[in-house]
Amino acid sequence: MHKTIVLLLLAEIILVPSSDGAKVPAVIVFGDSSVDAGNNNQISTILKSNFAPYGRDFDGGRPTGRFCNGRIPPDFISQAFGLKPFVPAYLDPMYSISDFVDGVSFASAGTGYDTATSDVLSVIPFWKELEYYKEYQSKLRAFVGDAKATQIISEALYLLSLGTNDFLEDYYLLPNRRNQFSVDMYEDYLSGLAAKFIKDLYALGARKISLGGLPPMGCLPLERTTDFLQGNGDTCNEEYNKVALNFNGKLSGVVNNLNQELPGIKVVFSNPYFILQKIVQNPSSYGFEVAAVACCSSGLYEMGYLCNRLNPLTCSDADKYVFWDSFHPTQKTNQIVSDYVLRNVLSQFL
Template identity: 45%
Template structure:
């Protein structure tokens, strides 16, 4: 009798354990697959810059620099081309999801956005933009000063909904992301003759540095306290740069090191400037970090790190050497698996590459958003 009771109790314990496992294992697996930041106090993600962080603002601008058509967005939710210059999500989308705000960052110019969407963050970025005032004029897109004006308008909309003091606190705690500068060098300085007549390479680096740091100062004055600033990528590894400037020496990894070296030099200048700004503004609670997208992309291109890519010299769309925007269209031939490619088109990374960039900067995100 005692043995029978003992077996019955054991069976009950096993059934109870099985029940708990059925309930909790899916949740644990989901948490492991989609890790969330701990001690998160950032209520919003606010983004400025170029096509690397534009989720579709150019859909509302008269410009050829658009990506609101197939095959862009091929691997986005519901396979919708949102205006992102990739097959899927961008780095700010991964960041917003990671800190538990929302799954993707919408464009500010979307007229259907609710106050809730506005409060949790938007992107003011515009593909083709840059810090040099000439850069957005070339493409007829939204310049950085206009993006700042749109942000001021955004603040007024929040103030109307939640009041001035609450808006100030909200902005102080928000995570700001700035990603621009590549177009200033690739589209403007190295491709067009105007700036080269006025500036040497080092002179132009200083010019962009001054406009970038002034923009950061403007953001601070508007309430930004937590800022991630993206470093320039290895520009000499962009397929379009290799195609257009192939007369320059190609390195062992297949890149044009001259162009990448310009980016490296600028990143060091920028890091020095951000260090000084951090010291100067530390008493105001400012946290400014340079995110090293240069090293993250270089590691992917050279086949280093946890994620291996099969192709890094050309994009997935078309030939992969020159196509972007209208040249990457519904008639373009695509690679069989974009996740194996570093680049989606001749300039922009794939969703998988952006995800790798996000993973590489996750420790910085944790540091900047903690209370």
């Protein structure tokens, strides 16, 4: 049996919570396209993925608005905690408060900590995700009653995953923030926004929070392509990777400070950087064949509307690829990263 399959089977055995073990009653999600389950479908933005070939490996082959061929990390995390195998999008009209009791995603593809980032592609700003959460709390209290809602709110696991867009779609792409901040100052600005958001969540009753770090964003196919076109060869953009590492260090510091500052809170830092770096550097060890190019079309620059079923070049087996489109991992990569984070960080909530 292939080593990767054995490891995944072991991970599934480890991560199934026992009936008498500690489990969270809900998984509540904030962030960007790494965790958007389809909220962008309901807003006026070009950044959508509610069409084929997106979702072709999701249950029923449905394009849900997830930027993936299948499931994304909150889906795997929800299932590992004994909840639904997917976390629905808050704005999806297919669902109502009865579907959100044990999990809901407020995430919006293209957003960032910085409101200026969400303005780039007219998506839901981070602060608005919190407003939707407040609305959700009111609906939850009306649906299950005050006591039960308070218990769900305080015991739920909150997942935050964003930040990549602040650098790649804002700071390095547009001049405004670069004119205002050095990259180090911008990291400080963003980490301050992350801390404020968690404090706001805490004031609303949240106690179990996972703050997600940045991936090695210089190794995304889009950035490798940009680097290649600039004459630097087909390699990862190490400048961007160093920024991601440095920013992750600051986010880790935010986590440490908040755990000391806020009574009763438990914040953890879920860092995907090193596991994704290992996968990209040695894809065959994880059962992949291709890491530099994505599955969709040429795999060099397509995402959203540029990744569509009219293009005949999209790969037939996404499980061979680390990346689905030029910016987002495949379902298989998402599962490996989720299993890693669950075993090494989130297992303390099981």
